[in-house]
Amino acid sequence: MILLEPTFESDYSFAHNTPFHLDGGGSLQPLTLHYAMYGRPNSERDNVILVCHALSGSARAADWWPEMIGDGRVFDTTRYCVVGINVIGSCYGSSGPGSINPQTGQAYGGEFPLVTVGDMVRAQEQLIVNHLGIKRLHAVAGGSIGGMQALEWAVRFPHRVARCISIGATPLSAMGLALNHLQRLAIQNDPHWQEGNYSREDAPVAGLALARAIAMCSYKSADLFNERFQRRPNRNGDNPRKSLHDRFDVAGYLDYQAKTFTRRFDANSYLILSKAMDTFDISCPGESELETLHKIEAQLLLIGISSDWLFPVSDVKSLAERLRLTGIDARYAQLRSSHGHDGFLADANLLTPLIRPLLISSREERRQFHARAVGSCV
């Protein structure tokens, strides 16, 4: 896989003089956002697509969504300027638990305040509008907690979003809340966690690995696991009938994935971001869902993933229906994938035909698109 390098990658810091207040009561001062751009804004700056990443992603959207971003891809970098922004709370450049708390000169660790999806999006809006001078996004798109951010943009900043593409995202069900809770418990049970105040060399690796392995089960589907692993012993030669430690193949896979993850992700960030996922609700505080949804001006495309059991298609479909009932232009499409929730990454190539019609929904754009399409057939 050849990764597309961003045309521009930088940090933006703000809230130097007045703290950035968070929904949960905490605040950050200053607040840094790491971002990456692929392609260039046009003179009107109306060709920007913001791509919001999922729990373990980063601003470098083309690294984790390569099928979607680039020359000739659905987010065509010769037409659009694709922006990725690392969310606050993460460990890929934006303010997070591993950042230095200017009040103490030490990393925040367990002192990092709770953040919400709303906080993430309010911070992104500062960068998009105040720093990059983009008045209105051509589109905002993402899957999982990235899809939550996309919805939050449409709700909080209605006039800043022309199109919103949210994949495999609704407020978490009770089962989703349960599984996130257990993932956090796995980390917090690890004696190395130390209420979040661990050193990089002595991090709660086993707890984070278990958290990730639980998550993997919820991101994948039972059918996919059966197809890939059946009841075969682990490929390293384990004999699960002989010892407690010998594994079946699916267990070896989970352990491998989990271990790899601990090399690239921080346990405190995991806690903060999974909690943000938990608390995401469409309704703005003090409003009914109906009142909140009424504000949306963007065209919405909600995509459910057929084998997703963390965000079941029935929930995504039902949200699209509620949106339509309030008069919003909300379409529903289904991604057929056996990969479960992960389908928006694993079967990203199948998203193109679902998303393209939304992006070219103006008459002029449709004309240009067809001209290009004819040209490409020559």
Add this chain to the structure above:
Amino acid sequence: MILLEPTFESDYSFAHNTPFHLDGGGSLQPLTLHYAMYGRPNSERDNVILVCHALSGSARAADWWPEMIGDGRVFDTTRYCVVGINVIGSCYGSSGPGSINPQTGQAYGGEFPLVTVGDMVRAQEQLIVNHLGIKRLHAVAGGSIGGMQALEWAVRFPHRVARCISIGATPLSAMGLALNHLQRLAIQNDPHWQEGNYSREDAPVAGLALARAIAMCSYKSADLFNERFQRRPNRNGDNPRKSLHDRFDVAGYLDYQAKTFTRRFDANSYLILSKAMDTFDISCPGESELETLHKIEAQLLLIGISSDWLFPVSDVKSLAERLRLTGIDARYAQLRSSHGHDGFLADANLLTPLIRPLLISSREERRQFHARAVGSCV
């Protein structure tokens, strides 16, 4: 709930002179089985129903399946003698990791050998045939790993089983194997586990609680969780938006259930029994599934639970079909329950109409049953 006391409860020890060899290569000497009887065997000893318990159950079957066992219940103790036997590896009276290893004078702890569902059933057969003098069971029944035991009885001891009722049980799918692996990791990650050689006062409680909480998610259904808990904050007053430790209601429920469980169950037993679940396969060693299934003489009733995602109905149904294709009298029935895998306990009252026809399948029994049924209407 008034619990039905067993008419008889005792221990049976055997393998005093020669060790009881286990499928995994280990052995036990002697081997003790704790058992309970409800009702009395008739003079022919052909009215015995063996009820096999699930992972956390015990020989006292009427304690955990009260809707099923008693006067007038489907396992009618005025007609049948219901026998419950604690499985080897458990912590409710039979030989398990908490038992004294006669070779060392200490508890086995982490030295307890792996056991299989086959080992459990071979041990039970010793008690049933050699000790109780029962040549043929009227029926053997159970759910989950209890249902695996019921199937194993039908396969290993075809002439000893007239009827086999197996509920929510097939060989575990890859997802099931994955979830069991993570539960064991949760225990083994706990520094108190000490490779299984912990004291009762310093047991891996947090790890066992997490294991149980993961299991609870697989035993219940997403719909049930939504219905019961929605996205409500924990009923103790937690505000999950204010702190990392404040929970949603479903998380409070899981923590409570998990904590309660740690007071009554042993972590090493959990490891041994979940491993036995993993390794259960219908086929006898060195045989194809077809060859093994051909041996069955019992009438089989396989029950799938509509909302069970650990043992999906499609898997149970498919096993029943494979059995029928080999000429076995295997029926399939579905328990409609929103409780997920736990449905065989939570909705046990709904099992009666599914099971009763099998129990009264001989002409004479049908006659008696109808006579009683008419009588009871008077």
